[in-house]
Every structure is written in structure tokens, then in C-alpha cells.
Amino acid sequence: MNFELSTDQKLLVETVRAFVQKESPPGRLRSLRSDALGFSRDLWRKMGELGWLALPFPERFGGLEQSFVEVSLVLEQLGAGLVPEPYLGAIVFAGGLLAEAGTDAQREQWLAPLATGESLLAVAHAERGSRFEPSSVATTATATGDGYVLRGEKHFVLWGNAADAFIVSARTAGATHEARGVSLFLVPKAAAGLRVDALATTDGHRAARLTFDGAHVARDAVVGSVDDGVRPLSLAIDRATAGASAEAVGVMREALNLTVAYLGTREQFGVKIGTFQALQHRAVDMFIETELARSMAMLAALRAESKDDEERVRAVSAAKAHVAASGRFVTAQAIQLHGGIGISDEHDIGLYFKRMHALATLFGDEEHHLARFAARKAFATLET
Amino acid sequence: MDLSFSAEHDAFRAEVRAFLKTNLPPHLRAKADVDAHFEMPEIMEWHRILYKKGWVAPHWPNEHGGPGWDAARRFILTEELELAGTPGLSPFGLIMVGPLIMQFGTDAQKARFLPKILSGEEVWCQGYSEPNAGSDLASLKLRADDDGKGNFVLNGQKTWTTYAQYADWIFVLARTDSSGPKHKGISFLLVPMKTKGLVVKPFLSIGNTLAFSETFFEDVLVPRENLVGPLHGGWSLAKALLGHERTFIASVGASTRLLARVKRIAAETRTPAGVLFDDPIVRAKIAAMEIKLEGLRMANYRAIAGAQLGHAPGPESSLLKIRGSEILQQLFELAMSIMGHDSLSWFNGASSVPPIEEWVPSQWAYYRASTIYGGSNEIQRNVIAKMILNLPGA
Numbered sequence: 001m002n003f004e005l006s007t008d009q010k011l012l013v014e015t016v017r018a019f020v021q022k023e024s025p026p027g028r029l030r031s032l033r034s035d036a037l038g039f040s041r042d043l044w045r046k047m048g049e050l051g052w053l054a055l056p057f058p059e060r061f062g063g064l065e066q067s068f069v070e071v072s073l074v075l076e077q078l079g080a081g082l083v084p085e086p087y088l089g090a091i092v093f094a095g096g097l098l099a100e101a102g103t104d105a106q107r108e109q110w111l112a113p114l115a116t117g118e119s120l121l122a123v124a125h126a127e128r129g130s131r132f133e134p135s136s137v138a139t140t141a142t143a144t145g146d147g148y149v150l151r152g153e154k155h156f157v158l159w160g161n162a163a164d165a166f167i168v169s170a171r172t173a174g175a176t177h178e179a180r181g182v183s184l185f186l187v188p189k190a191a192a193g194l195r196v197d198a199l200a201t202t203d204g205h206r207a208a209r210l211t212f213d214g215a216h217v218a219r220d221a222v223v224g225s226v227d228d229g230v231r232p233l234s235l236a237i238d239r240a241t242a243g244a245s246a247e248a249v250g251v252m253r254e255a256l257n258l259t260v261a262y263l264g265t266r267e268q269f270g271v272k273i274g275t276f277q278a279l280q281h282r283a284v285d286m287f288i289e290t291e292l293a294r295s296m297a298m299l300a301a302l303r304a305e306s307k308d309d310e311e312r313v314r315a316v317s318a319a320k321a322h323v324a325a326s327g328r329f330v331t332a333q334a335i336q337l338h339g340g341i342g343i344s345d346e347h348d349i350g351l352y353f354k355r356m357h358a359l360a361t362l363f364g365d366e367e368h369h370l371a372r373f374a375a376r377k378a379f380a381t382l383e384t
Numbered sequence: 385m386d387l388s389f390s391a392e393h394d395a396f397r398a399e400v401r402a403f404l405k406t407n408l409p410p411h412l413r414a415k416a417d418v419d420a421h422f423e424m425p426e427i428m429e430w431h432r433i434l435y436k437k438g439w440v441a442p443h444w445p446n447e448h449g450g451p452g453w454d455a456a457r458r459f460i461l462t463e464e465l466e467l468a469g470t471p472g473l474s475p476f477g478l479i480m481v482g483p484l485i486m487q488f489g490t491d492a493q494k495a496r497f498l499p500k501i502l503s504g505e506e507v508w509c510q511g512y513s514e515p516n517a518g519s520d521l522a523s524l525k526l527r528a529d530d531d532g533k534g535n536f537v538l539n540g541q542k543t544w545t546t547y548a549q550y551a552d553w554i555f556v557l558a559r560t561d562s563s564g565p566k567h568k569g570i571s572f573l574l575v576p577m578k579t580k581g582l583v584v585k586p587f588l589s590i591g592n593t594l595a596f597s598e599t600f601f602e603d604v605l606v607p608r609e610n611l612v613g614p615l616h617g618g619w620s621l622a623k624a625l626l627g628h629e630r631t632f633i634a635s636v637g638a639s640t641r642l643l644a645r646v647k648r649i650a651a652e653t654r655t656p657a658g659v660l661f662d663d664p665i666v667r668a669k670i671a672a673m674e675i676k677l678e679g680l681r682m683a684n685y686r687a688i689a690g691a692q693l694g695h696a697p698g699p700e701s702s703l704l705k706i707r708g709s710e711i712l713q714q715l716f717e718l719a720m721s722i723m724g725h726d727s728l729s730w731f732n733g734a735s736s737v738p739p740i741e742e743w744v745p746s747q748w749a750y751y752r753a754s755t756i757y758g759g760s761n762e763i764q765r766n767v768i769a770k771m772i773l774n775l776p777g778a
Contacts (some may be wrong), residue, residue: 001386001387001388001389001456001685001688001689001692002385002386002689002693003385003685003686003689003690004385004689004693005385069385260773260774260775263773263775263776264774264775264776271776271777272775272776272777274773274775274776274777274778275775275776275777275778276777277766280765280766280769280773280775280777280778281762281765281769283769283773283775284765284768284769284773285765287699287703287768287772287773288703288706288707288768291683291700291703292676292679292680292682292683292703292707293679295679295682295683295685295686296675296678296679296682298385298682298686299387299678299682301385302385302386302387318674318675318678318679321671321672321675322675322676322678322679325672367668370668370671370672370675371664371667371668371671373671373674373675374667374668374670374671379671379674380661382644382647382648382651383644384467384640384641384643384644
């Protein structure tokens with residue numbers, strides 16, 4: 001067993017941390033609310049120049065082929081700084097899905113510009129009422145002579161407002177909740193019959209609602225095999241879930257840091273409020289939850305790419321359920337310990353609270369992952 | 385980063401399992417199977433078996449008769465023993481006073497006491513707590529006065545002396561000076577239990593076991609050579625001992641075993657709708673506990689991996705103690721809730737509940753102690769606050 005970071009990994013952490021502190025203080029998220037895009041293309045390209053956007057991709061498509069541990073180290077730092085640039089949605093989720101399931105032509109066309117920050121991809125899989133099930137797809141793709149025609153609606157497409165193309169799940173066969181019969185399509189944003197409506201999310205990020213009204217795509221737009229899209233989509237969701245867990249640990253860590261700093265400066269009854277044991281113990285519980293969540297996020301990072309379904313799902317769902325519960329506790333306590341100022345939009349702590357909600361919810365909330373964990377074979381084993 | 389143990393450690397785990405299969409005596413295995421409370425004679429019987437194998441003091445260095453193992457091996461042995469439900473060895477000699485004598489004792493004390501702690505020939509108990517000095521240990525009142533003839537004379541009382549009725553020796557913190565600050569007049573003494581004036585009164589715990597005692601001292605004579613460390617300098621020994629006591633008490637193995645029991649109880653409990661283990665609410669509650677335990681296990685692995693690399697222990701031992709004891713209690717609560725009416729069964733001789741449930745109510749009550757002993761969880765939180773939060777006053 002070894003949980004030490006290698007020299008290269010430590011260097012990566014330090015460079016991302018320094019970059020985040022210099023380029024993207026947490027309050028930046030507040031000022032970006034009035035910006036139509038919601039993040040900075042320049043900053044995103046700089047991150048591309050530093051190689052971070054290329055980390056998970058195969059070398060032959062311009063990637064650096066690093067393990068998921070490296071990816072999660074970056075995400076933790078981005079989480080700590082509340083960096084809105086779409087690393088989790090575009091690189092880990094969409095890029096990961098295309099790297100896994102795309103044809104060589106699709107990967108050649110999209111991965112290199114994604115890794116330099118020139119273009120953006122998004123996954124459109126969630127629908128109203130689908131909750132967190134990738135197989136719950138009502139959007140249809142009907143085969144025509146030379147391709148497919150898409151009809152339906154997709155919700156909460158992360159950074160869909162800025163994406164140049166979407167990987168869309170649509171039903172080519174079967175009934176709404178069946179695992180088989182879902183296919184994935186690569187759809188450019190300019191496709192006729194596709195409408196993109198941007199929407200703001202609770203955490204100050206952006207997403208989009210996509211409406212497909214007879215949008216036509218060619219046969220070579222299929223990502224992976226026809227009817228068999230749920231498997232690669234689920235694998236991509238598992239990696240994104242592990243990624244969200246890592247980012248959430250950064251959010252928790254920084255929320256705790258801010259809180260401890262506040263307890264050491266704020267005075268009431270003539271003393272620093274950090275001298276009160278009741279508040280110290282609350283802060284210690286935040287520390288404990290953060291450390292345990294970090295332990296589980298590490299487990300998820302180490303298992304995120306495992307081909308053993310049992311091992312991967314168990315680790316990823318356990319981590320997400322733990323992180324979601326711990327993260328909500330830590331960020332809610334952070335507000336409580338800040339007192340009134342914690343409720344003010346001027347103070348950053350509320351931004352952490354809301355980002356934590358998004359990370360706890362995306363790719364499945366605590367209850368979803370509890371149920372998924374409990375459905376695994378290993379859970380039903382009655383022996384030690 | 386790498387989650388796996390080395391091949392050598394995996395082989396050791398297999399060796400421990402094979403050993404347990406053939407060496408846990410049938411009458412102890414029968415109690416282990418239902419996780420019954422072990423009495424001291426049973427604990428010492430198991431102690432001697434492990435002693436013969438050379439596994440009784442995994443954390444002791446070679447020069448004092450230990451195996452000189454690394455942290456991972458020690459963890460594996462502990463985990464496997466807990467998973468098998470074997471009697472938990474008495475910590476007072478092996479974990480507490482033994483290492484303290486190694487660190488602060490004279491050569492004569494080392495030669496006199498350590499071999500017999502190891503072999504189990506002499507059983508120890510701990511005299512720290514007093515009726516009015518628990519977490520505020522420095523306020524203890526047991527007096528040890530110099531009689532001018534080379535002895536201390538002890539007067540006062542200790543409490544929570546676990547298994548004092550079985551012990552040959554007790555180590556006590558006693559007040560040798562009342563003139564200065566409270567913590568500067570305390571000394572660390574070793575006292576034979578069969579000394580005139582020393583009286584032990586066991587009392588029933590809420591788990592219906594006679595594990596605890598009150599211990600009374602009336603003009604108990606203790607020779608000066610039984611002083612460990614400097615006169616009036618016992619406080620630093622007490623603090624060092626609390627450090628030993630806290631090391632790696634996450635009870636991951638015990639909780640893993642208990643979780644499996646919770647699941648089996650749920651799987652064997654029929655309801656009009658099927659079995660409880662298939663009830664989504666019950667299942668979600670069990671899953672949440674399993675995930676919490678998984679988090680603790682990972683945190684424990686991280687601590688062990690750090691110890692392997694020689695990192696100085698930080699706040700993680702307190703973290704593991706706090707969360708480990710909480711999880712143990714929550715698992716017992718879950719077991720009781722799943723048992724429903726069966727949880728009302730209190731040592732019913734007619735055995736109205738299945739054997740798998742029989743001991744749960746007693747242990748559920750007893751393990752309320754886990755967040756109190758070994759330094760209460762509130763004290764552990766103070767320790768963490770001091771170590772990492774940089775808070776004023778912490």
C-alpha cells in the first residue's frame with residue numbers, strides 16, 4: 001500500500017494550485033454570473049497549454065495518457081478554487097466518453113482540439129424524469145436512408161451553452177427504461193432541428209436544454225455501436241462520478257480552511273469565537289468528514305477505470321454516497337459557523353455550499369448511489 | 385498510489401487465517417460465533433495460545449521479546465483476529481504499562497515485569513480514573529505519601545478499573561505532591577493487587593457484565609522501587625501512555641464482523657412482505673453503514689501506509705478512534721432496530737430469540753463505553769483541534 005504522491009504528481013498539484021490562486025480566486029465565480037459564457041475561453045486555452053486538458057486522452061490523439069489519479073488531483077485543486085472552467089463536464093465526461101467509444105475519425109477530429117482548449121464537447125444524456133439512470137431515455141433516433149432523425153429533449157447538459165458538439169443518447173430500439181436500444185450520436189451544435197437554450201445552474205455554472213425537433217445526423221455520427229450506448233455511457237458516468245468526488249474534496253477542504261480562518265478572527269463576548277469548544281468540535285467534525293471523504297475519493301480514483309464492474313461500481317458509488325453526505329455536512333456547517341455573514345452573497349462560503357450541492361447531485365445523488373451500491377453482489381454477501 | 389498489500393503481507397494474512405482455523409479452541413469458537421462477551425480467564429487462555437505462537441505483542445520490539453513487525457503486519461494480525469471474533473486481549477499489560485516500562489523503566493523493572501506481561505503469567509489492570517477525575521485526569525486525588533522508610537503509603541480510590549478482580553498488578557497515577565500545579569505532583573506506581581489494604585469491588589455494567597470495578601486503597605504500602613520514571617514526573621508518562629492507547633483503535637475488523645451479523649439478522653428476519661434485508665429502507669440504512677465503514681477502512685489504510693513510511697503519527701489516530709467507536713455504536717443500534725421486538729430480549733434463559741441475536745442487546749449497551757474509554761471522543765476532538773485547526777484556545 002502506498003498513498004504518497006510521486007514527485008511528478010506533487011509537481012502537478014503545486015502548479016495547478018498556484019495557477020488557481022493566481023488566475024481564479026473563488027469570488028471570480030460571482031462576477032461571471034453576468035457573463036453570457038460563464039467562464040473564460042482564454043483561461044481554458046491556458047489550461048490546455050499547460051497540458052491539463054490532455055491528461056486522460058490516448059497519446060495517438062494528442063493526449064498524455066495519464067491515470068485517473070492525475071485527473072482527480074487536478075479536479076481537487078479546481079474544486080478548492082471553485083474554478084468554473086468545464087474540466088469535469090468537457091474533459092472527464094464528454095472527452096472520456098468519446099475517447100472510450102468514438103470511432104478513430106471522431107477521435108481524430110475532436111480530441112486534439114478539446115485537449116488544446118480550442119473546442120468543447122458536452123454529453124446530453126439526462127432527461128426530465130430520467131433521474132440518474134443512463135438507460136432511462138425517451139428521446140428517439142429513427143433510422144432513415146442515410147442516417148438518423150432525432151426527436152426529444154435533453155436537460156442539464158453541462159456547459160451545453162458553450163459546446164461545439166454534443167454526444168447525445170437516444171433510443172434506437174426498446175422501451176424507455178430498457179438498457180438495450182440506446183445509441184449515442186455526435187451532433188454538432190449547428191445541426192438543423194437542434195435548439196440550444198442556455199440556463200444558469202444553482203452553483204453559478206451554465207448548462208443547456210437541448211430540443212431535437214427532427215434533427216438529422218449522418219450514419220457516421222453514431223458513437224460506439226448502435227443499441228449499445230448504455231455501457232460506454234455508464235463507464236463515462238462512473239469516471240465523472242469519481243471526478244466529482246475528487247472535486248468535492250477540494251470544495252470541502254477549502255470550506256473548512258475558510259471556516260477555521262474565520263473562527264480565528266471573529267470576536268464575540270470579548271474573545272475569538274474559535275476559543276469556544278462547541279465550535280472547535282464542530283470544526284473537528286468537518287475535518288473528520290473531509291478526511292474520510294478524501295479517503296473514499298482516493299479509492300474511487302484508483303478504481304475509476306477498472307474493467308471489473310463489481311469492483312468499479314462498488315468503489316465509485318460508495319465514494320459518491322460518502323462524499324455527498326460528508327460534503328453537504330461540511331459546507332452547511334461552514335455556513336453555520338460563519339453566522340450571519342455566511343448567508344450574505346458577498347461572502348465566498350455560500351458559493352462553496354452551492355457548488356457542493358451540484359457536485360453531490362451530478363451523476364447521481366447520495367440515495368441513487370446508496371441504492372446502486374446495495375444492488376451489487378458484494379453487498380448481498382452475508383459473510384465477513 | 386497503490387491499494388494492494390505486498391505479496392509478503394498477503395502471505396502473512398493467509399498464515400494468520402490458517403492458524404486461527406486450527407488453534408481457536410472449540411469452546412472459545414462457540415462464543416466467538418455468537419459474539420458473546422468473553423470473561424478474563426477466556427481472554428488469558430487465548431493470550432497464552434498467541435504467546436506460544438509469538439503473536440501476542442505485535443508492536444513490541446525484538447529486544448523485549450516482540451516480533452519487530454512493521455505497521456502493516458500488525459494491522460493485518462489485529463484485523464484478522466477481530467474478523468474471526470477471537471477474545472480481545474487485555475490491553476493493560478501489552479499496550480499500556482509494558483511499552484511504558486520499556487520507555488521509562490529501570491533495567492531491573494524491565495527484567496522483572498516485561499517477560500511476565502508477555503507470557504500472561506501476570507495480569508494487569510489500570511488505575512487512572514477516579515470518581516472525580518476522568519477526563520480531567522490531573523485532578524486525581526489518590527495520595528501516595530513517603531513513609532520515610534522507603535515506601536509510599538497509598539490512600540484513596542480508583543474506579544473503572546476494568547477486570548481488576550482478575551489482575552495481579554495495577555499501575556496507578558497517584559498524588560505525591562499537592563503544593564504546586566496539579567499535573568506536577570503526580571507519580572506513576574506499580575502496585576501488587578494482593579497488598580494489604582487494597583480492596584476491589586466489581587460492579588455490573590449496563591451490558592450485564594462484571595467488567596468494571598472500584599478499587600479502594602487504605603494505607604497500602606508500596607516500595608519505592610515500584611516507582612516508574614521520576615518522582616512527581618508521572619504526568620509525562622500518563623500522556624505518553626494515552627498516546628499508546630489511542631494507536632490504531634479503529635476496530636475496522638470488529639465492525640466488519642458486526643456488519644455481516646447485521647445483514648444476516650436482516651436476511652433471517654421474515655416480515656409479511658418478505659425478509660427485512662429486501663426492504664429498501666433497511667437496505668439503504670445498511671448500505672450507508674457499509675459505506676461509512678469503507679471510508680474508515682480507507683482512512684485506516686492511509687494511516688498504516690503512512691506509518692510504514694515512518695511518518696510521525698498526526699491527528700489520524702484520534703480521527704480513527706472517534707469514527708471507529710461511533711460506527712461500532714451505530715451498527716449495534718441498527719442491529720437492535722432490525723431485531724424489532726427481539727431487541728427487548730434480555731438474557732432470556734428460555735432463548736426466545738435465535739442465537740445470532742442473543743448477545744446483541746448486551747453488547748449494544750456495553751459498547752456505549754467505546755466513545756468514552758481510551759480518552760472520550762470529546763477529548764479526542766480537543767486533541768485534533770489542537771493539532772490541526774490552529775484555533776485560538778485549542
